[in-house]
Amino acid sequence: MRYSALMTDLYELTMLAGYFDEEMHDKPAVFDLFFRKAPFQGSYAAFAGLAPALEYLEQLQFTGEDLDYLSSLGLFKPRFLEFLRDFSFRGSVTAPPEGTVVFPTEPLLTVEGSLAEAQFVETALLNIINFQTLVATKAARLTTAAGPDSTVIEFGLRRAQGPDGGLSVARAAAIGGVFGTSNVWGGQVHGIPVKGTHAHSWVMAFEEELQAFRAYAECFPESCLLLVDTYDTLESGMPNAITVARELRERGHEILGVRLDSGDLAYLSREARRMFDEAGFPDAKIVASNELDEHVIHSIRDEGGRVDIYGVGTKLATCHGEGGGALGGVYKLVQFDGKPRMKTTSDISKATLPDRKSVWRVLEKNGDFHLDLITSDGEEPKPGDRVYDPANPVRQKTLPHDAEFESPRRQVMQDGNICVELSTLEQARDRCMDQLQRLPAGSLRLTNPHIYKVSISQKLHQLRDSLVARHEP
Incomplete structure (x- = not known):
């Protein structure tokens, strides 16, 4: 630039x-x-x-x-x-x-x-x-809080300080240990892996959640990661995600995982992990987002959460926190x-x-x-x-x-x-x-x-x- x-x-x-x-x-x-x-x-x-x-x-x-x-x-x-x-x-x-x-x-x-x-x-x-x-310092604090068995990806473009700020965030966060970005421009310019799934609006645009999940899996069978909290994470989202995971496997594909974007993320991630494991999908990933920072991530781990990937947006892009x-x-x-x-x-x-x-x-x-x-x-x-x-x-x-x-x-x-x-x-x-x-x-x-x-x-x-x-x- x-x-x-x-x-x-x-x-x-x-x-x-x-x-x-x-x-x-x-x-x-x-x-x-x-x-x-x-x-x-x-x-x-x-x-x-x-x-x-x-x-x-x-x-x-x-x-x-x-x-x-x-x-x-x-x-x-x-x-x-x-x-x-x-x-x-x-x-x-x-x-x-x-x-x-x-x-x-x-x-x-x-x-x-x-x-x-x-x-x-x-x-x-x-x-x-x-x-x-x-x-980069904020990203290092986040990745340290996440621990060696989990990764952090950057979701902050929409809250960054303008387009140039969003580009700088993607680059600097990668230096601080973040392994991917939702920012496609950042991926192009800096060679950072781009990551993402769909929004709640995707689910809401269909008559039923299962229909939305099936349509997404049809479009992206090799990278299907489903947002499961639009209606009810454990009673609706996870059962429907497991149904789609089984259908993908029958066609020779494996579900990538699910994203949790609200609620008690420690509890929900433990339950999502249990449900996936019992259904025969131990490799499916649990992604968590929703106003995360290093303190929330530390708390999730401390309470036995089973999150594989943390998506951090606002509080990384704006460097929110004391000092x-x-x-x-x-x-x-x-x-x-x-x-x-x-x-x-x-x-x-x-x-x-x-x-x-x-x-x-x-x-x-x-x-x-x-x-x-x-x-x-x-x-x-x-x-x-x-x-x-x-x-x-x-x-x-x-x-x-x-x-x-x-x-x-x-x-x-x-x-x-x-x-x-x-x-x-x-x-x-x-x-x-x-x-x-x-x-x-x-x-x-x-x-x-x-x-x-x-x-x-x-x-x-x-x-x-x-x-x-x-x-x-």
Whole structure:
């Protein structure tokens, strides 16, 4: 998808015009994109949106129509508009692969280039990364709640934030572990398996439920999944579905299963499973939908529900939940013209970490994650190093003597061109599922989870302190 260069906030353009007038626009700058708090009152986020973000950067240019519109605003000088005619992003980007489990404070994207290039792309990068990471995180919470024996599919197009939002939801949900989508356009664009059945209106359009089921089975004998709660799930829907299942088998086909869309889903799924098993259809799937989220799914499992597939729509597409709705990603200048920069504030939790940085994942001997460490660029951490809580420097700890280190980030764009092979959605999903299982115990709890530690090195701690002291009144 090609994004317009005008997908930006006006202040990006007014700042750019000001930098141009002040002849600052060509000086080198470094920005970090990060978030301060994990969404959904959780402990982590699942990184997503890198590929479309890099595609945006690679394709960035102002069209004649864009420049005509900007001229019509009466804000910008002709000389600046002429500068925009040849404007493009020629910088570099460092980022983790999609599907990486990430945490507050640590840089996700580091964007380097001229001040003009690196500043202007702020809004678009935040738009892409914030939303897709939020959706992928919600999807990861859903798939974790569903457990290893069940899958989740995405049903959220009709409740998504417009057509583009629906497309982004399908993509990001796949990174977070969802195995299919009802969004046919999402299936076409992103290669995601498309899934679905029929609505209640299909059943209601026929005189009898059994007639409706037979007609659907006739149309789709290899993928017959019947919605059984239009009238009465256990007294009508399931008996009629079993009748159709027997008729399909006589013709050499097997019913795919049934969908439950109302009522006590734990109880109804147990009964539907029992009825299918007693009728000789142990492989028929039970699909559940109806305003599901991770808490409802956890409850269904906890009460002995027998759901094979959860169809989640509204609360995935809209990222509903405490602390949801938006990922508070921000984009901050950390170096300008070769000198470190930081935002200082009375609230240390909102102060930024200066200069170019590296992110390290500190590993246990078995490969599980111990903590993440942010260091100054080029700094190599060692076992036994003293590290600091970025929000409370009084809290310190020593890295384990047998700690191992890996860097989750790499350079992904150089001179304005993508310079690595990006992950497929399947690779990103597998990475996310693997890393979730390597978090410390309790990190995946839906309520009061263990908060994964992110620390800063002593060198970075000292640099920040020196800059704070310089700006003290």
